[in-house]
Amino acid sequence: MAQELTGAEIVIKALVDQGVDTIFGYPGGAVLPIYDALFQQNKIRHILVRHEQGAVHAAEGYARSTGKPGVVLVTSGPGATNAVTGLTDALMDSIPIVCLTGQVATHLIGSDAFQECDTVGITRHCTKHNWLVKSPQELTRVMHEAFYVATHGRPGPVVIDIPKDVQFQKGEYTGPQNVVHRTYRPKVKGDIEKIKQAVDLIANAKKPVFYTGGGIINSGTVASQLLREFVRLTGYPITSTLMGLGAYPASDKQWLGMLGMHGTFEANNAMHDCDVLINIGARFDDRVTGRLDAFAPHSKKIHVDIDASSINKNVRVDIGIIGDCAHVLEDMLRIWKSKARRPDKDALSAWWKQIEAWRARKSLSFKTNDDIIKPQQAIQRLYELSKHRETYITTEVGQHQMWAAQHFPFEQPNRWMTSGGLGTMGYGFPAAIGVQIAHPDALVIDIAGEASIQMCIQELSTAVQFMLPVKIFIINNEYMGMVRQWQELLHEGRYSHSYSDSLPDFVKLAEAYGATGIRASKPSELDDAIKRMIEVPGPVILDCVVDKFENCYPMIPSGAAHNEMILGDDAEGATVSEEGKMLV
Amino acid sequence: MKKDETIERHTIAVLVDNEAGVLARVIGLFSGRGYNIESLTVAEVDQAEHTSRITIVTVGTPMVIEQIKAQLDRLVPVHRVMDLTVEANSVEREMALVKVAGTGERRVEALRLADAFRARVIDTTHTSFIFEVTGAPTKIDAFIGLMRPLGLVDVSRTGVVAIARGPEAM
Numbered sequence: 001m002a003q004e005l006t007g008a009e010i011v012i013k014a015l016v017d018q019g020v021d022t023i024f025g026y027p028g029g030a031v032l033p034i035y036d037a038l039f040q041q042n043k044i045r046h047i048l049v050r051h052e053q054g055a056v057h058a059a060e061g062y063a064r065s066t067g068k069p070g071v072v073l074v075t076s077g078p079g080a081t082n083a084v085t086g087l088t089d090a091l092m093d094s095i096p097i098v099c100l101t102g103q104v105a106t107h108l109i110g111s112d113a114f115q116e117c118d119t120v121g122i123t124r125h126c127t128k129h130n131w132l133v134k135s136p137q138e139l140t141r142v143m144h145e146a147f148y149v150a151t152h153g154r155p156g157p158v159v160i161d162i163p164k165d166v167q168f169q170k171g172e173y174t175g176p177q178n179v180v181h182r183t184y185r186p187k188v189k190g191d192i193e194k195i196k197q198a199v200d201l202i203a204n205a206k207k208p209v210f211y212t213g214g215g216i217i218n219s220g221t222v223a224s225q226l227l228r229e230f231v232r233l234t235g236y237p238i239t240s241t242l243m244g245l246g247a248y249p250a251s252d253k254q255w256l257g258m259l260g261m262h263g264t265f266e267a268n269n270a271m272h273d274c275d276v277l278i279n280i281g282a283r284f285d286d287r288v289t290g291r292l293d294a295f296a297p298h299s300k301k302i303h304v305d306i307d308a309s310s311i312n313k314n315v316r317v318d319i320g321i322i323g324d325c326a327h328v329l330e331d332m333l334r335i336w337k338s339k340a341r342r343p344d345k346d347a348l349s350a351w352w353k354q355i356e357a358w359r360a361r362k363s364l365s366f367k368t369n370d371d372i373i374k375p376q377q378a379i380q381r382l383y384e385l386s387k388h389r390e391t392y393i394t395t396e397v398g399q400h401q402m403w404a405a406q407h408f409p410f411e412q413p414n415r416w417m418t419s420g421g422l423g424t425m426g427y428g429f430p431a432a433i434g435v436q437i438a439h440p441d442a443l444v445i446d447i448a449g450e451a452s453i454q455m456c457i458q459e460l461s462t463a464v465q466f467m468l469p470v471k472i473f474i475i476n477n478e479y480m481g482m483v484r485q486w487q488e489l490l491h492e493g494r495y496s497h498s499y500s501d502s503l504p505d506f507v508k509l510a511e512a513y514g515a516t517g518i519r520a521s522k523p524s525e526l527d528d529a530i531k532r533m534i535e536v537p538g539p540v541i542l543d544c545v546v547d548k549f550e551n552c553y554p555m556i557p558s559g560a561a562h563n564e565m566i567l568g569d570d571a572e573g574a575t576v577s578e579e580g581k582m583l584v
Numbered sequence: 585m586k587k588d589e590t591i592e593r594h595t596i597a598v599l600v601d602n603e604a605g606v607l608a609r610v611i612g613l614f615s616g617r618g619y620n621i622e623s624l625t626v627a628e629v630d631q632a633e634h635t636s637r638i639t640i641v642t643v644g645t646p647m648v649i650e651q652i653k654a655q656l657d658r659l660v661p662v663h664r665v666m667d668l669t670v671e672a673n674s675v676e677r678e679m680a681l682v683k684v685a686g687t688g689e690r691r692v693e694a695l696r697l698a699d700a701f702r703a704r705v706i707d708t709t710h711t712s713f714i715f716e717v718t719g720a721p722t723k724i725d726a727f728i729g730l731m732r733p734l735g736l737v738d739v740s741r742t743g744v745v746a747i748a749r750g751p752e753a754m
Contacts, residue, residue, distance in 0.1 A: 120605060125616055129660040132604065149660055183601055184660045309654035312647060 007136040007167040008037035011100065014143035016043045017176050020071050022062065022437055023047070024055040028075025029115060030102030033167035035073075047437060047466060050458035052079050054430035056086020056157075057456065060095045061434030064417045065392055067220055069096040069150050070434065076102045077115030080161075081122065085424060088126040090157035092421025093243060094218055096150040097157035099127075105165040106134055119161045128156030134163070136171025144179040153186025154307040155218055186306060190323030190331060198278075198302045198319045199335045205276035206347035207354075208236045211259065211288075214243030214420070215281020215305060215325050217413045223247070223326035224413045227280065230333050234343050237355055239267035241282045242405055243420045250409030256355070257364070260288040261556050262402040265363035265565055266355050268554075271296050272562035273354070279303045281325045284314040285421070286583070294561035304328045363554040363567055364406050373523050375400065375475045375546040379407040379447065382473060385530045390442040392435045394418065396428040396452030399481035399552045404447040426455030429472060433459055436468040443471070443534060450476040450543075451500050460513040463539040471533050472541045474506060477548045485551045489576050506543035515539040558583035593622070593643045594669040595676060595746045596653065599754055601661040602628050602636040609659055610638055619652050620644060623678075623721075623743035635663065637754075641744050664754060672748035679742045680724045685712040686735030694734040701727045712737075 005013060011034050015023065024047045027035045038046055049055040052074045059070025074083050080101040090097045101123075104113040120132045129149050131142045142160055150158045202208060210231055216223045224247045231238050231254055238248050239259040248255055257264035259271055268290075271277065277299040282288065284303075289295045292314065301317040303310075304325060311320035321328055335341075366376045379400075393408055394417040395401040401418055410416050417435060419427035432446040446453075453474055463470050483498040507517030516536045520529035526544070533542040553568035559580020566574040600606050607626055614621050622641040629637045642652060649667070657665045668674035682703070684694045687710070694713060698705065703717035717727050721744055728739055748754065 121608070124605065124609060124612055130605075153658075183663050307654075307658060309651060309658055311654070313651055313654075316647070 003173050004170050005173045006033070006037070006170055007139050007162065008033040010136065010139045010171060010173045011143065011162070011167070012037045012041055012044065013173055014140060014176070015071060018144070018147045019068070020044060023071040023073050024049055024058040024062070024434065025073030026052050026055060026075065026079060028079050028102060030076035030104055030164050031073060031079075031100075031167070033164065034100070034102070034162075046073070047433070048462065049430065050461050051456065052082035053085050053426065054433075054456050054459045054462065056083050056090065056097060056099065057424075057427050057430035058434035058437070058459075059097050060086065060090050060093075060427075061394060061417050061431030062438045063095050063097060063434075064217075064431070065414050065435040066438045067414065069098055069147060072097060072099040074099070074101055075115065076104055076119065077117045079115075080117060080119040084122060084126055085422075087123055087157045087159065089419055089422040089424045089427060091126050091128065093419065094155050094214060095157065096155035098146050098150050099157060099159045101159055101161045102167070103132065103161045103163040106163045107165070109163065119159065123159045126157070127159050128154075130159035130161065132161045132163075133166055136166050136169040139166065139171055140173050141179060144176040145181055147176070148179065148181055149184055152184070187322055188306070188324040188327050190304065190321040190328040192331060194319055194321050195328060195331045196335055198321060199332055199339070199341065201276055201300055201302060201319065202234065202278060202332075203336070203341040203343065205236070206344060207274050207351045208234070208276040208278065209256075209270045209274040210236055210238035210278045210280065211240070211271065211282055212238065212244045212247055212280045213241040213282025216244055216247040219281065219325040221413060223281075223324075223329060226326055226329035226333060230329055230336070233333070233336065235348055236278075236343070237270055237352070239263065239270065241285065241288055241420070242418060244282060245405060245416045246410035246413045249411040251411060256359075258405050260285075261290070261558075262406065262552055262554065263556075264406075265361045265554055265567065266358035268556065268562040268565055269358045270355055274299045277301045279317070280329065281305065283310045286314070289314060290556045291559055291561045296562070361567065363565070366550070366568060368523065370523055373520065373526055373544060373546045375403050375477065375550050376407050377523065378473075378475060378526060378544045378546055379403050381526050382445065382447070382530055383408045385527065386443055386445065386534060389534075390439070391415065392417070392432075392439060392442055392444045394428040394431040394435060394444070394446045396446070396448045396455075397423045397425045398449045398452060398483075399477075399485065400447055400449045400452075400475040402482075402552045403475070408447070425452040429453060429456050429470070430459045432470045432472075433463055433468055436470050437466070444469075445471045445473050448472055448474045449481060450474050450478065450503055450506070451480045454504075457509070460510070460515055460539060464514045468539060469537055470539050472539070473533070474541060474543050476503075476506070476543050476545050477550065478503065479548060482552065488551070489557060489574060490581055506541050510539075510541040515541060517541050517543065519543045519545065521545040588646050590645065591643055592646060592649060592669075593641065594649050594667055595674065595744060596640045596642065596656070597666045597668055597746060597754060598638040598640065598656055599629075599663040600636050600638060600659075601663065602634040603661055606636070606661050607638070609661070610640075610656065613655055613659070614642075614652075617651075617655065619648065625743040625745050639743070639745050666748070666754050668746045668748060673750070674746050674748045676720055676744050676746040677718055678721050678724055678744050679716065679718045680728070681706070681740045682715045682717060682728060682731055682736065683712060683738035684715065684731050684735045685737045687711055690734045694731060697727075697730050697734070703727065
């Protein structure tokens with residue numbers, strides 16, 4: 001039944017009807033009517049961030065850890081432009097976000113009014129879709145369509161730009177049940193003939209490997225369960241991208257660890273030598289493939305992806321299946337069982353023997369000593385001291401992120417939030433705030449670097465205001481470590497502007513915000529510091545002072561193949577090809 | 585694995601919802617991902633349904649062409665993408681307005697050639713003609729080439745429109 005409401009009321013009502021309980025935002029002139037409507041209700045909780053980029057990352061953390069869309073509310077002009085980094089991040093990592101932006105009144109659009117910018121123009125390239133709502137009559141449809149588009153098919157961010165006069169004017173409101181999208185109907189069921197072919201190929205493989213990604217996480221926990229069942233049924237090895245960690249339990253013996261640029265020796269060599277590669281919900285990203293013409297060169301490739309444009313984009317595959325991971329896995333399992341398929345036992349045991357030989361290289365190993373904390377050691381201790389809890393990890397971007405991916409094992413999906421595609425420094429802390437909002441009783445830790453954390457440190461104020469016990473675990477090596485590592489590899493160790501000079505005292509910084517600050521400088525202090533960080537109520541910064549010159553290995557240098565990894569113990573003097581230098 | 589590097593020319597028809605910004609989305613996709621546009625035409629084709637049809641002529645390797653179609657197809661306001669070069673036997677037409685200025689023998693020759701190309705004179709002064717010529721892009725290229733020494737001063741081309749042969753709709 002239709003009812004007349006103001007545009008601002010329509011926005012709130014639609015959010016409630018879409019099941020939204022929390023939004024992340026920052027007020028301003030062009031969204032005042034919506035903020036006024038928010039003030040007069042109590043169904044939606046508003047988390048006031050300190051910068052709009054933080055709002056989007058927080059919404060991403062909320063979305064990634066719950067499977068529900070994250071909602072953002074910001075004002076026009078700088079509010080919208082500050083959100084752009086977060087939106088791009090969500091687009092690259094396929095995170096469902098509905099971002100509402102205020103806009104100047106319709107009659108002012110195009111006049112260079114105060115805090116006006118072409119929001120739909122600017123965000124067209126960093127959203128899955130966006131709308132400028134020019135009348136309150138369109139608002140109800142657009143609101144519901146926005147949630148549908150953000151969450152269906154390959155998830156992604158959407159922007160609804162709402163001029164201020166539209167927020168005041170009255171229009172009809174109808175519930176979400178009456179909205180059917182005119183054009184957008186993504187396919188979730190895979191082509192059954194192709195799935196049958198894929199199962200045949202999988203069953204006849206001699207040296208198979210599963211390569212899974214964030215698509216499994218996005219598809220939901222059912223996809224994770226189906227994946228586990230299928231992988232165990234086959235007995236095949238499995239590796240995953242950065243975004244897919246947790247979909248398959250890291251403690252399982254079939255798990256090879258992460259693959260790609262900083263993946264394990266066994267995962268990358270298995271990828272290189274495999275004869276059947278089963279990609280489910282990953283997108284052959286350049287961090288994963290390395291040199292394309294030497295990528296899994298002897299393999300038949302199967303690719304399951306909900307986005308048809310991901311198939312055959314970077315790597316040509318033999319069987320491309322367009323569909324949702326859970327649906328396709330369900331069909332694969334059913335067909336596998338009904339045809340009573342069995343893996344080739346002899347071939348498989350030879351393959352595992354080879355893999356165990358690679359695994360015996362212990363490519364993630366590192367040397368500890370009594371004087372200085374090794375970054376990998378810090379993360380391993382963090383894991384050991386938090387594994388019995390309901391723990392969620394977010395990260396910033398750089399060496400600490402890769403060490404976290406390598407040394408913090410995950411048993412469940414949705415516990416690992418990181419900026420994979422865009423590589424956004426400043427992501428982790430606001431994302432942790434979003435995770436903590438969604439899981440108030442969980443232990444939420446942002447594994448950070450001393451450089452990254454400064455990109456969204458202002459959100460410490462948010463954490464204190466909302467009493468969010470987020471823990472910031474800073475791996476402090478006084479360098480933009482990954483930049484420095486590449487300068488060593490590519491530019492003969494000329495550390496151009498990669499030293500983190502004039503660092504704040506992070507303990508005092510935490511205290512200045514009203515949080516708790518702790519420092520650990522020696523291996524002997526590490527465990528106590530971590531325990532205290534976990535036990536102290538409220539937000540905590542643990543400034544973990546680590547070895548300044550430790551680098552992240554193993555590594556596939558850019559422009560190299562999977563079987564040309566640099567391992568930590570022979571990294572001295574490693575170089576990059578001239579071609580590789582052109583790559584990032 | 586050897587990649588097929590042959591460059592192909594494809595004509596792609598895209599049926600879209602005629603909403604604000606839809607053309608910018610399509611063009612932005614081509615510029616953002618580094619694809620080529622040889623020609624692009626757009627107009628509303630169904631007023632009641634608010635649908636527009638975009639015809640794009642593009643060139644690229646088979647892998648790029650496949651990407652272009654997949655990328656177009658995932659745009660939210662897109663109803664359907666059809667590769668008229670592979671999915672159908674199709675006809676292509678383009679229209680051009682060609683202004684030729686001159687007097688005397690050159691003027692007579694321009695008129696004579698226009699007749700051979702079935703170009704119509706749609707405006708004339710004592711010193712100029714505007715011809716309307718319709719046909720495949722190669723025919724228009726040929727006509728413009730012939731007019732060049734005869735006093736060609738201005739050309740306006742529509743770009744290619746195309747449609748599949750036979751009784752079926754897109």
